[in-house]
Amino acid sequence: MPEYADYELTAQERKAKELEAEAALKAKVQGGYILESPAEMTPGYRKALVVQLTVQADTELMSAPAYWFAARHAPTANTQVSAHAIIQDELAHANIAYRLLEDLGESKEQLVYGREPHQFKHPYGFDQPLDNWAELVVANGFFDRAGITLLGDVHRNTSYGPLKRALVKVDMEETFHLRHGEVWMRRLVRSGRTASALLQRCVDWMFPMTVEWFGLPDHLKRHSGQLDYRLKGLTNDELRQVWMASTVPLCERLGLKVPAHYCERLDEYVLDYPFPCEYDPDAKQWLFAEGEISWNQVFERWKGRGPMNEIYVESIRRSRDTVASWFN
Amino acid sequence: MTDPSPGALGESVYDVFARKKRGEPLRHVGYVDAPGDALAKVYAWKTYDEENWFEMCVVPRRAVLPVNRHDGPWGK
Ligand SMILES: [Fe+2]
Ligand SMILES: [Fe+2]
DSSP, X not given: OOOGGGXXXXXXXXXXXXXXXXXXXXXXXXXXXXXXXXXXXXXXXXXXXXXXXXXXXXXXXXXXXXXHHHHTTOSSXXXXXXXXXXXXXXXXXXXXXXXXXXXXXXXXXXXXXXXXXXXXXXXXGGGSOOOSHHHHHHHHHHHHHHHHHHHHHHHHHOSBHHHHHHXXXXXXXXXXXXXXXXXXXXXXXXXXXXXXXXXXXXXXXXXXXXXXXXXXXXXXXXXXXXXXXXXXXXXXXXXXXXXXXXXXXXXXXXXXXXXXXXXXXXXXXXXXXXXXXXXXXTTTEEOGGGOOOOHHHHHHHHHHOOTTHHHHHHHHHTTXXXXXXXXX | OOOSOOTTTTOEXXXXXEESSTTSOOEEEEEEEXXXXXXXXXXXXXXXXXXXXXXXXXXXXXXXXXXXXXXXXXXX
């Protein structure tokens, strides 16, 4: 809200004052200042936080139906229990992020029930079907690892106090999801050739899927508000490297081939395929042979959403209106 | 700022407090949206199951009265 004296200012002066306020807050949070309420935010900070929390909430929410459809493939009662425990965690994580959004004045009602399926902001990976037990455990090993890579960084670095505290539970549980994935990947590899081949097939489509999830490389990324406002600590490329630094050695130990390797000269992980490239969701295959595409083409594919998008969203919302009508 | 949208099922916010062990402080661990006290307790117990809590309670957010600042989630 503009102060009384602001009405005396020209539009240009007001703009300069706003920019000054944004710059002051950026400097403050870079110095370790923690915000505790929306009243302390500038419009720029609030906007960047809402975008970040929306992606976080939608990702947690959409992982639930993806895992839920796949949990049907659990081989025993105990694996059913652990698969559903993970789904329960994801729904709780989603609730936490939507709650934080409500405290910023956004509406969970509108976000969860008022949007078209393609308007959700989760990654393209959670628009894909997970068709067998191996795919579910690799999703835990890869996708949940991406989750903990991203959220662990937010937890350590965010300048928003309520989010920092909420992530204690989330991080703890994501670590469990990741272990579940790793332990099962190891078991499947040991069980012999059939399962190893199946696992390799999962890695072939899910590894590049997760690499892409981290988004635009730093040299193409325009300025990041999330870094300036200290809503996270690492850049997209740094986060992608963190993920690869644990995923590539894991796969190598298991004898699984991944299209990436550690380069000593650059002291980082390097991809062995054109990045980014096109994906055929029906065949679950990356079209390496067709070469590199532009990031605009990637954004087009993401915007078009994947094969399970509408099915997953509808699975979460289907009975709500019916039950609500019983009370009205 | 209280719950801006109770939703079609008439839910409202409850804050969840818990302590891990005897002698530890009760700490804010999260929140649930529930249509009443009884379900708020169930949701909290089933949702915040990351620890073996010694004690847990839920408080309807509207019952929390801010004393010195009114700009946080408990402000009105
Ligand atoms: Fe999660
Ligand atoms: Fe997870």
